[in-house]
Amino acid sequence: xxxxxxxxxxxxxxxxxxxxxxxxxxxxxxxxxxxxxxxxxxxxxxxxxxxxxxxxxxxxxxxxxxxxxxxxxxxxxxxxxxxxxxxxxxxxxxxxxxxxxxxxxxxxxxxxxxxxxxxxxxxxxxxxxxx
Amino acid sequence: xxxxxxxxxxxxxxxxxxxxxxxxxxxxxxxxxxxxxxxxxxxxxxxxxxxxxxxxxxxxxxxxxxxxxxxxxxxxxxxxxxxxxxxxxxxxxx
Numbered sequence: 284x285x286x287x288x289x290x291x292x293x294x295x296x297x298x299x300x301x302x303x304x305x306x307x308x309x310x311x312x313x314x315x316x317x318x319x320x321x322x323x324x325x326x327x328x329x330x331x332x333x334x335x336x337x338x339x340x341x342x343x344x345x346x347x348x349x350x351x352x353x354x355x356x357x358x359x360x361x362x363x364x365x366x367x368x369x370x371x372x373x374x375x376x377x378x379x380x381x382x383x384x385x386x387x388x389x390x391x392x393x394x395x396x397x398x399x400x401x402x403x404x405x406x407x408x409x410x411x412x413x414x
Numbered sequence: 415x416x417x418x419x420x421x422x423x424x425x426x427x428x429x430x431x432x433x434x435x436x437x438x439x440x441x442x443x444x445x446x447x448x449x450x451x452x453x454x455x456x457x458x459x460x461x462x463x464x465x466x467x468x469x470x471x472x473x474x475x476x477x478x479x480x481x482x483x484x485x486x487x488x489x490x491x492x493x494x495x496x497x498x499x500x501x502x503x504x505x506x507x508x
Contacts, residue, residue: 351482354482354483355482355483355484356441356442356443356459356463356483356484357440357441357442357443357444357483357484358441358442358443358459359443381481383441383443383444383481383483383485384440384441384443384444384447385437387444387447387448388451388452389447389448389450389451390451390452394447396441396443396444398481398482398483404483
């Protein structure tokens with residue numbers, strides 16, 4: 284068993300695609316029209332055969348209260364590994380990305396939390412170089 | 415005024431104020447992260463949330479909604495009451 288795909292709910296699939304590709308830097312893996320929505324997945328260009336992230340429409344009525352409560356408390360729904368959280372924070376802030384939590388020393392890792400503009404908070408994580 | 419003395423009578427709540435004094439304006443998630451990683455406090459989010467409610471009642475923490483998230487700020491003004499009640503002699507007094 285292995286993790287091949289995981290999903291997050293997004294307010295608008297096209298806006299999400301733009302954010303996850305143009306801003307964060309992922310690439311489209313699948314974009315298959317299915318009626319009103321699409322089977323829309325992105326992957327990391329560093330790992331094109333790796334796990335896919337499905338950007339799923341947030342239409343179910345349970346999604347809004349669930350996400351609102353998490354976002355209010357600053358709790359991320361998805362986490363991505365980066366080489367250097369502080370460098371990513373600078374790069375993304377320059378692109379206008381809003382962080383709810385700046386780079387924070389969390390023991391063996393640095394973390395930061397950003398708003399994906401599609402209804403979710405995203406945590407980025409980098410391992411600290413061994414002292 | 416809600417009881418400042420009771421609010422301060424707890425090490426986790428004092429650590430929360432320490433962390434807000436170091437960096438003001440944190441979400442519940444960030445406060446939980448620093449309590450866990452810097453202070454090895456394994457309190458649940460619910461417990462931390464209750465600590466924040468006590469601090470807020472005492473006026474030591476105020477919350478502000480920015481975007482869709484809620485940020486906690488340290489308000490030191492209730493501490494002034496303690497200093498007024500038991501003033502410390504100024505250092506330049508004879």
